[in-house]
Structures are given as structure tokens and as C-alpha cells.
Amino acid sequence: MSIGNSPEDERPFEDGRSSDGHEEEARPSVGRALQQARIAAGLTVDDVSSATRVRIAIVHAIEADDFTPCGGDVYARGHIRTLAKAVHTDPAPLLARYDDDHGGRPAPTPAAPLFEAERIRPERRGPNWTAAMVAAIVAVVGFVGFTAFKGGDSDSDAASQVTQGASPSASKPAAPKPSTTTATPKSDPSDSAIAAAPQDKVTVQVSAVDGRSWISAKDHNGRMLFDGLLKKGESKTFQDSSKVNLILGDAGVIQLYVNGKKIEDDFQPGAVERLTYTKGDPEVG
Template identity: 55%
Template sequence: MSIGNSPPDDRPSVGRALAQARIAAGLSVDAVSTTTRVRVPILQAIEQDDFSRCGGDVYARGHIRTLARAVGIDPEPLVEQYAAEHSAETAPAPVAPLYEAERIRSEPRRPNWTAAMVAAIVAVVGFVGYTVVSGDGGDGDTSATSPTASPSSTGPSGRSPQANGVPKPPVPSGSAIAAAPPGKVTVKASAEGGTSWIQATDGNGKQLFQNSLKKGESVTWTDDRKIKLVVGNAGAVQLFVNGKDIGLAGSKGQVAHLTYTPGDPTQG
């Protein structure tokens, strides 16, 4: 596969668009490589519109989708642009002649009579053993096998039932923020409006999270001092700080840098 041709209009090439979005999101090549698991040489080649390192047209489209989501932009227009610019380079795979398929067709397998005989013997021995065991136990006291009464669904004290004397664990709360310990900062990010790339660090600068959050997914962090966020495509992320809904992290396509402390929900 050769290096892609120049786009026919004034819009940036696929690789240039990905590079601009990455820079706008404040991400380095190493950070995007770590998040997407696309090796740095391949990522750099794609940003220069060299797709020969991708290993084929299908892999190139997959890399474009992965990198676009990581930097917070819609991948489909870039995939369509790539297909339009490289349509001449993709040749249909030759169809094998019919006689080739007939020639390599495997012969039908012959029945394994030995295995069938062994299975029949095992079945007979098992049936005889079951008959003997059932006959010996037929005169026994049937009262010993009578089922015991099932425990009441509610005990005398009105508490929930127990299994084998062990209390059932309490049902967890539907919100991780509701159970947050006092004196700490708890931040929940929920991708309500689309995919967003998020990086979270604690008060000591330790990285807690760095990945793309797909639509419908959410993640929660807790720290004693503060939580710092870098949110790509901030208009797609709903934030909950110390149990309160503070709304969207920013506007669509914006890269937001936010910090929260135990005294918030106002931004620290």
C-alpha cells in the first residue's frame, strides 16, 4: 500500500486531521499510543498519511477509528475520506475457480466402529450398576429421605432470610457517590453524550485513569485532597462531585482542565 494521495478539496487529510485533534486535546503521541495500544511508529506514520505500516486496508480503517475516538472526534467522516482517497488502491480478491474447491474437498470420514463399541459397553455396565444399587436401597427407610420444610421467608425478628446460617450481604447502593466517606473528594464522570478521552490524577500527582470513556460508561474516583481532570470532548461528559450533579464538564469538542477538592461541588 502506498502513501495516500492529497485530498481533493480544502479539508485536511486524514492524518493531518488526527494530528490536529490530538494537539487540540493536549495529548502527546506517547499518551495516545498508551491509550489505544497503537505503536508510536505506526501512529506517527498515520499522522503523515502513510498507511503502509498498518498491514492492510482493514487495519488502516480500524486504526483511524481507534485514534479518532481517543482524541475525541467522530471517526466516520475520516473513514469515509480514507476510503474515497484509497479506493483505487484496493483491488478485489480473486475468486478461486470452482474446480479448485472441488479438488481440495476432503473425503467423507468413515465411522469409528471401535469407539461405538466401547461406548455401548460402558452404557451396559452403567445400567447394570444402577440397577444393582437401586435394588439394594429399595427396602430402606424412606422417611430418612423425606424433604425438610423450607425456612420461612422472614424470621421472627423480621430480618431478611439467611442461607446456611450466613447472613446475605447488603444490597449495594445504586450510586457510588452516595457511599463516599466524609472529608474526601469524590468525582464521577459519565459519558452521556458520546465518547470522551479522560485523564484523572490524585492530590499527589498519581495517575488514576487515562482512557477513552464510551457513551453510557461511567467511572468514579476518590481522594483525600483533590482530583484533577483533563476531559476531551467535554460536552459529552456529565460530572457528579461529592454527590451533587454539577452538569457538563464543558462544551462539545472542548478540552477541559478541572480540579475538585472535598469542599466542592464548586470547582476548586
């Protein structure tokens, strides 16, 4: 626990007055209500940040009724809902109060500007050496098989000539023509292949079915797999040996398939969701 960050140090004044001596409003603001609920639950800002993965600076700003770091009304409402659940209070009155103070409930907005501080440029991917190696192996195996077949055919022709002797009337059996096979290049996994996800890996498919949303995906080492805007109708598939971490900027427009199974969570429009899936899911990690 951080020094100077205990719930007791943040309790409101007992006489109902603020630090400047003025009386508090009858109904506390959104930030003050979240702060009071957190203190009543015996939680520190560090505890809430760890439970929700919302940065400490943003938690402090929201409790001070400063929603600028959230990146807009849609995401401010998502943070309010997340923090309210963490401190065991009903988010509905807080969201209504926020909407009253900020001109009503906002329409969903593009999520691209969200979490600029967390965004990392995607790693530059090198050449696909795996595909090149597979193609080379297929070519070598095909050449060796064709050579062995031709060699066996020549030996059978010689044996036939020795058996039949020099008789001109003996008919030589027609040698079967070698069948040639064309190696087809390996293609990317289809949706049906994704549905039959391997048991030794975690496979997550993200589809923007009802709109567009910014998404971020990382593997178990924290390496960025994707970071950007997923347009309506687009899909992305991520696979890792043990874990995939997701951030959904507007979870309400997203449909998830984890290890071949559809996730039935009722994500709300405009809600920011941070999810972790492992090989044993579709339960949330």
C-alpha cells in the first residue's frame, strides 16, 4: 500500500464542510460519490487501479471530477461504470448525474484517439521465413519422390527384358505414367479452421459487427499483436501459446469467439473492456 494513500486519509469532513469552509452540495458529484464509495469499501486508489487496470492518474482525476484524461464522454462513462463496479456501488445514478452535467448521453464516437499514452507502434514484421521453409521442404520432398519413382521404373523395365529374352513377339507391358502433383501454397487459416482451434493454444477472433471500435491485443509477453481501428464488418484473429490480452474501445459493437466458442457477454455500447483469455477459456481471465 502506498504511503499517504490509505482510505482513512481521504475521508470527507465530518461536519459536512469542504476544506475551504463552504457547505457541500446535498447530492455529491460523480467524482466525490466514487471517492466516498471507495473509502467505504476500504480500498485505496492503488487497489482500484490494480483491480480495473485504469491508471492511477485517471482514477485521481475522475475523483476530482476532471474527466479530460478519459478521452471523451463515451469513455468517461465507461470509466465511471468500471470504477463503480470496483467499489461496489450502482453505476446507473452516477451515469445519470454525469449525463445531466454534460448535456445528455453522448452518441458513440470513434475510439481512435483513446489511450494515446498506452498505444505502442506495431512491431515491424520481417519476412515470412516459415512459409518459405515449408515451400522449400515440399519442393525437396517432391524432387526426391519423383527421382525414386523414375529409378524404380527403370529397374522394372530391365527385369522385364531379361525375363522375356530376345523374342521380338513378346509384348512389353506399358509402364504406368508417373503422376505429377502440384504443391499448393499454404493459405491463412479460414474461419472454419479458427473454429476448430488447437487445444495447445489460445485463439481469439474479434469482429466489429455493429460499428467500428479501436482495439489493442497483446500476447503473454506483453508484445503488441495489433493496435488500431477495426472498421464495421472487419475481423482480426489473434493466437498465442498461453494468453491473449485485449482492450476494446467500444465493446458494444464487438463480437468475440474464443477457442472456437462465441462469447455471450452483454457488452454495453461505448463501454471500454479489458479482457484476458487463456487456453482454458471462453471464461474471462
